[in-house]
Amino acid sequence: MKDYDIAIIGAGHNGLIAACYLAKAGFSVGVFERNKEVGGAAVTREGPSGFTYFEGPHVLTGFSPSVMRELDLSQYGLDIIPLPGRTTLNAEGQFLTTNRDERQSFSAIKYFSLQDAEMYRVFLRDLTRQKRIAALSQPRIGSDQRFGKRYLREDVGKWLGQVEQFGKDALSESVRLWTSSCADYLQSYFQEDIVQAHIASPVFMGVDKGPFCPATAFLLLRCGFDQSLHGAQGFVRGGMNRLSHALESAAKDAGVDIHLRSEVIEVQVEKNKVRGLTLIDSTSVKAKVVVSSLDLKRSVMMLFDWKDTERGVLEQARNYKLEGTLAKLNIALDGLPKFPNLPQDSTVLGGLMNFVSNLFEIEAAYDAWRDQIVPSRPFLEITIPSVMDPSLAPTGKHLMSVYVQYIPTKLLSGPWDTAARERLATIVIDQIAAHSPDFTKRIEDWSLSVPRDFEDKFSLTNGDVFHGQLSLSQILSGSALLGSNGTLPGIDGFHLCSPVTTEDRGMTGLPGARIARRIARGFEDE
Amino acid sequence: MSDQSQEDDFFEQRDDIGSPAVVRKWQYDAIVVGGGHNGLVCANYLAKMGLEVVVVEARGVLGGMAVNTTQDHGSLESSDFAHLISGIPGFIVRDLKLNKFGLRFSGHGTRTVSIDEEGRKLTLSPTLEESRESIERLSRSDADKYSDFTDHWTKVAAALKRFVSMAPPPLELGSHTSLESLHGWLEQAARVSPDILKRAQSGLMAPVADIVEDLFETDLLRGTLAFDAVLGMNVGPRQAGTMLSYLQRLIQRDLAMQSNVGYPVGGMTAAINALAKSAQARNVEIMTDARVTDIRISDGRVHGVDLEGGMNLDAKIIVSSLDPKQTILSLAGVRHFDLEFIQKLRAIRSNGAIAKIDLQLSELPNITGLNPDEFRGRIVISPDIDYIERASAAIKYGEYALAPIAEIVFPSLFSEEAGETHHMSAIIQYVPYDIAGGWVTKRDQFEHHILNALKFYAPDLLNKVLDARIMTPADIEDEFGIWGGNWHHTEFSLDQFGPMRSMPELAQNKTPIEGLYLCGAGTHPGGGLTGLAGHNAARVISDAVKRRS
Numbered sequence A: 001m002k003d004y005d006i007a008i009i010g011a012g013h014n015g016l017i018a019a020c021y022l023a024k025a026g027f028s029v030g031v032f033e034r035n036k037e038v039g040g041a042a043v044t045r046e047g048p049s050g051f052t053y054f055e056g057p058h059v060l061t062g063f064s065p066s067v068m069r070e071l072d073l074s075q076y077g078l079d080i081i082p083l084p085g086r087t088t089l090n091a092e093g094q095f096l097t098t099n100r101d102e103r104q105s106f107s108a109i110k111y112f113s114l115q116d117a118e119m120y121r122v123f124l125r126d127l128t129r130q131k132r133i134a135a136l137s138q139p140r141i142g143s144d145q146r147f148g149k150r151y152l153r154e155d156v157g158k159w160l161g162q163v164e165q166f167g168k169d170a171l172s173e174s175v176r177l178w179t180s181s182c183a184d185y186l187q188s189y190f191q192e193d194i195v196q197a198h199i200a201s202p203v204f205m206g207v208d209k210g211p212f213c214p215a216t217a218f219l220l221l222r223c224g225f226d227q228s229l230h231g232a233q234g235f236v237r238g239g240m241n242r243l244s245h246a247l248e249s250a251a252k253d254a255g256v257d258i259h260l261r262s263e264v265i266e267v268q269v270e271k272n273k274v275r276g277l278t279l280i281d282s283t284s285v286k287a288k289v290v291v292s293s294l295d296l297k298r299s300v301m302m303l304f305d306w307k308d309t310e311r312g313v314l315e316q317a318r319n320y321k322l323e324g325t326l327a328k329l330n331i332a333l334d335g336l337p338k339f340p341n342l343p344q345d346s347t348v349l350g351g352l353m354n355f356v357s358n359l360f361e362i363e364a365a366y367d368a369w370r371d372q373i374v375p376s377r378p379f380l381e382i383t384i385p386s387v388m389d390p391s392l393a394p395t396g397k398h399l400m401s402v403y404v405q406y407i408p409t410k411l412l413s414g415p416w417d418t419a420a421r422e423r424l425a426t427i428v429i430d431q432i433a434a435h436s437p438d439f440t441k442r443i444e445d446w447s448l449s450v451p452r453d454f455e456d457k458f459s460l461t462n463g464d465v466f467h468g469q470l471s472l473s474q475i476l477s478g479s480a481l482l483g484s485n486g487t488l489p490g491i492d493g494f495h496l497c498s499p500v501t502t503e504d505r506g507m508t509g510l511p512g513a514r515i516a517r518r519i520a521r522g523f524e525d526e
Numbered sequence B: 001m002s003d004q005s006q007e008d009d010f011f012e013q014r015d016d017i018g019s020p021a022v023v024r025k026w027q028y029d030a031i032v033v034g035g036g037h038n039g040l041v042c043a044n045y046l047a048k049m050g051l052e053v054v055v056v057e058a059r060g061v062l063g064g065m066a067v068n069t070t071q072d073h074g075s076l077e078s079s080d081f082a083h084l085i086s087g088i089p090g091f092i093v094r095d096l097k098l099n100k101f102g103l104r105f106s107g108h109g110t111r112t113v114s115i116d117e118e119g120r121k122l123t124l125s126p127t128l129e130e131s132r133e134s135i136e137r138l139s140r141s142d143a144d145k146y147s148d149f150t151d152h153w154t155k156v157a158a159a160l161k162r163f164v165s166m167a168p169p170p171l172e173l174g175s176h177t178s179l180e181s182l183h184g185w186l187e188q189a190a191r192v193s194p195d196i197l198k199r200a201q202s203g204l205m206a207p208v209a210d211i212v213e214d215l216f217e218t219d220l221l222r223g224t225l226a227f228d229a230v231l232g233m234n235v236g237p238r239q240a241g242t243m244l245s246y247l248q249r250l251i252q253r254d255l256a257m258q259s260n261v262g263y264p265v266g267g268m269t270a271a272i273n274a275l276a277k278s279a280q281a282r283n284v285e286i287m288t289d290a291r292v293t294d295i296r297i298s299d300g301r302v303h304g305v306d307l308e309g310g311m312n313l314d315a316k317i318i319v320s321s322l323d324p325k326q327t328i329l330s331l332a333g334v335r336h337f338d339l340e341f342i343q344k345l346r347a348i349r350s351n352g353a354i355a356k357i358d359l360q361l362s363e364l365p366n367i368t369g370l371n372p373d374e375f376r377g378r379i380v381i382s383p384d385i386d387y388i389e390r391a392s393a394a395i396k397y398g399e400y401a402l403a404p405i406a407e408i409v410f411p412s413l414f415s416e417e418a419g420e421t422h423h424m425s426a427i428i429q430y431v432p433y434d435i436a437g438g439w440v441t442k443r444d445q446f447e448h449h450i451l452n453a454l455k456f457y458a459p460d461l462l463n464k465v466l467d468a469r470i471m472t473p474a475d476i477e478d479e480f481g482i483w484g485g486n487w488h489h490t491e492f493s494l495d496q497f498g499p500m501r502s503m504p505e506l507a508q509n510k511t512p513i514e515g516l517y518l519c520g521a522g523t524h525p526g527g528g529l530t531g532l533a534g535h536n537a538a539r540v541i542s543d544a545v546k547r548r549s
């Protein structure tokens, strides 16, 4: 095997993006992927006769426009269809649709409450402000030895000065956002149940907490409620594989070698410096720098032999929490189902839909998850991507993709066997059918993945789609373990590029891009 | 300012405490509303500054929630549970010379005996060796780790204790006073070693479950430690903020033990008596059976209070030891505040989640697995993390936990005058303030359920019950005049902690009304029996008075 400047573990989108940037910066780069195809969790596969099934995410949330541009991804066939809107349908059959057009969202909310509609503007403005404050580089406590009076005066003082520019109440509002429950936070703006549930809906997909749990309001920062908050949000035309293939081609054109079926079992370290990789077939690969797109826990616990080095690191990684909450259902339909309470237009049916009435329903599903049972009403996010992109299903037919949230990785009652899976699918199908009389009879086929399947297929520990849960303590302790360049203490030349290195956890491509830029800069500095 | 040496010599103690006092005058420098322990501590400090102070207490007895005596229920009196956790810090005891007013301490704390449904038990005692021995019976490795655990977090608590005895800094930016006081805090922070701060930082935000599950393997140990974290809170151990609550408890313990004083002999009643006597020795007027109905405000400042029965008292400083909602919504009146402020105030979460049950028993019951000697500690039912978390979920939906967590004590075992009968007192947690269907209709069902739940652990209990009394959070609200009946007055949680307690505008013990201050558990550092809130408020008032003169 040839030597590389940089070896990348995992050919998920982040690994590939990092590879592209580094190869373009002139390094020799090899990517080592366990699976037989690239893409990681962001993949689609052939379903039955002409249907395309989404194995992982069905939309891109916040994919970075600069990555798109700098890697010329549209050249490579990546086409993002903007998300037309998001709709919440409650038990009474009322619905609320919002989209990027603030004026349209305003009038949709106004239908329920003028005050809520007005507060929506305030909410967006406040959240934008908080997003900017969160983006300021924050004083870090204890991450290195710089600490003491001077540090506090200068670093903290400087930070406070910056925060102050956002207004007198900027600091207290920040503290409120980072410590409140999502429910309390939303209730301080909105009165209508459907409005609260609508805004909370995108927040909790994949999260191991419910809206009434303390310190969940900050999760709102992740979500793009308007353009200013986020990058591209939408469907990848032709399915997620198009993204992976675009990145694969871009990488190959930049000179990257992609090695499939090449599981990495160890990062070789000598005198605290990375030397290369060992593959499962014992092949040794030399590299000056190793970038891992595995989650923090996996990276620390599976890739290194910590005997000689710090035990504390291992312990911290062991305690790092990854929780599976999300199951995925693909449903092949022989035609577009009717939803009598929803307008039959593409803004609604071609967008994302949640069938939920209030925050309590979401919380109740969370409570069941925590007790390791399947909720009687799981929390759903439904989309029919074939409305916007007919290529995903045979002519006249449709594909429905459903996130099923609050599904435990382990069931109290026993294994995730066929019976358990069928029961879950039935619950979900019935839940949808309650709003659509012809739904059930249109089903040609369905396919369900539960969190543990994601661990098997994509190496997502416990099936955690975020590579690590987003809790306040975890954000702090994770960043305490990781250096600012995704490094681990005591190891030179190793970088993490998994979503835990950014707080968005979305499909942004930023973890890969940022780490690559920093590594390139690091080499220049030497 | 009263002369220090003169005060030292003033030991004449009066014994009219607890009876309706004769009012000697109408005008004071300061009126303290509520004679709970925080009100008394605050009154003492204000008097020490040289102010003329009156304490007005609605009930017939002082001590508020700390001394839960009800006059109308003769058979079950004196259910004080102060032998549990009484954390009046050493420095307050010294400042107020409480030992000169009859407060004595004995050197040891209380044992906790925790039991589970399978009859396992675990004893956590003030002495590490005894705890270790007990843990060892369940797991050797947990026993080894337990001392590391206590050591680690006690260190953190000791380092952080400086932050509870002063009002938190304001978060409002732009005024130089706030930056100044933020700097003051940061300087304090700079004295804490980086290592401790680092541990504290992630620890403070963590759910207690994460901390104890990462370390220990025994469910009963995890559950018992988590119990102390969630007691008095509204959420379960898997939620953020619960480790903070555990640390808060360690801080209180550390402060109380800092002069090795131990625990007050005679429990909290004795501590309250000493506080009242020391106050009176400083010429503080104490009125019981004196309910404040109105705090008089005009031109943005306070002028006095009206009492039930038509009496009025005047003062330029009014310190309320009631929770912020009761103080402002019921006593001060919303018209004096701006709309946004009131809206935020209403949003403070203040519903309580505990019920208290007092049983008069013909004799001591049998508790499966416990010997009578162990009845002198506190008995805890909190067998594992999932059990507690499940119990906590109920209140979100306006229901009580079917399998609650509980703390049981037998106050009659500590009473000097041993009677024929026995008294068992239990705190039952995760009981909603707003129960679906209303307490009027659900009360009997609840009582029945709880007695049966206790019967599981004490099979012969029901045969021995002579009398039972249950206080739901709604009853606690009625009894103590605290909005929502919360143990901490307002929910103790990350978003209502420190500079956010109970809302940023009130966190420095001040209100938007000039001369109106808060000194109860709804201010920093929250509930419990420490007097710190009262102390902090007095400091703020002292600064304000100094600035004016």
Ligand SMILES: Cc1cc2nc3c(=O)[nH]c(=O)nc-3n(C[C@H](O)[C@H](O)[C@H](O)COP(=O)(O)OP(=O)(O)OC[C@H]3O[C@@H](n4cnc5c(N)ncnc54)[C@H](O)[C@@H]3O)c2cc1C
Pocket: A009, A010, A011, A012, A013, A014, A015, A032, A033, A034, A035, A038, A039, A040, A041, A042, A055, A056, A057, A058, A059, A060, A061, A205, A262, A263, A264, A265, A293, A294, A326, A327, A328, A454, A457, A458, A459, A460, A465, A466, A467, A497, A498, A499, A505, A506, A507, A508
């Ligand atoms: C059902 C589902 C729904 C989701 N929904 C959303 C959503 O709505 N929004 C959102 O933002 N995100 C969502 N996600 C998460 C999103 O898919 C991930 O955040 C994203 O795919 C992470 O990309 P990555 O490149 O960092 O890592 P991954 O995609 O996890 O890639 C890691 C790669 O490393 C490979 N690998 C693992 N171990 C080894 C080894 N030892 N040696 C070599 N290779 C190895 C894996 O096979 C994989 O290809 C969802 C995920 C799932 C499963």
Ligand SMILES: Cc1cc2nc3c(=O)[nH]c(=O)nc-3n(C[C@H](O)[C@H](O)[C@H](O)COP(=O)(O)OP(=O)(O)OC[C@H]3O[C@@H](n4cnc5c(N)ncnc54)[C@H](O)[C@@H]3O)c2cc1C
Pocket: B033, B034, B035, B036, B037, B038, B039, B056, B057, B058, B059, B062, B063, B064, B065, B066, B081, B082, B084, B085, B086, B290, B291, B292, B293, B321, B322, B354, B355, B356, B427, B476, B479, B480, B481, B482, B486, B487, B488, B489, B519, B520, B521, B522, B526, B527, B528, B529, B533
């Ligand atoms: C059942 C129960 C058990 C507890 N057990 C423990 C324990 O074991 N350990 C522990 O540390 N903490 C415990 N606590 C919590 C602790 O008792 C409180 O946090 C603490 O007593 C609060 O003290 P305070 O002085 O701030 O307020 P309070 O004690 O509530 O005092 C407020 C006072 O104001 C009076 N008042 C109310 N309205 C008026 C009015 N209009 N006019 C005049 N006066 C008025 C009340 O009668 C009361 O005396 C318990 C609480 C409860 C309810």
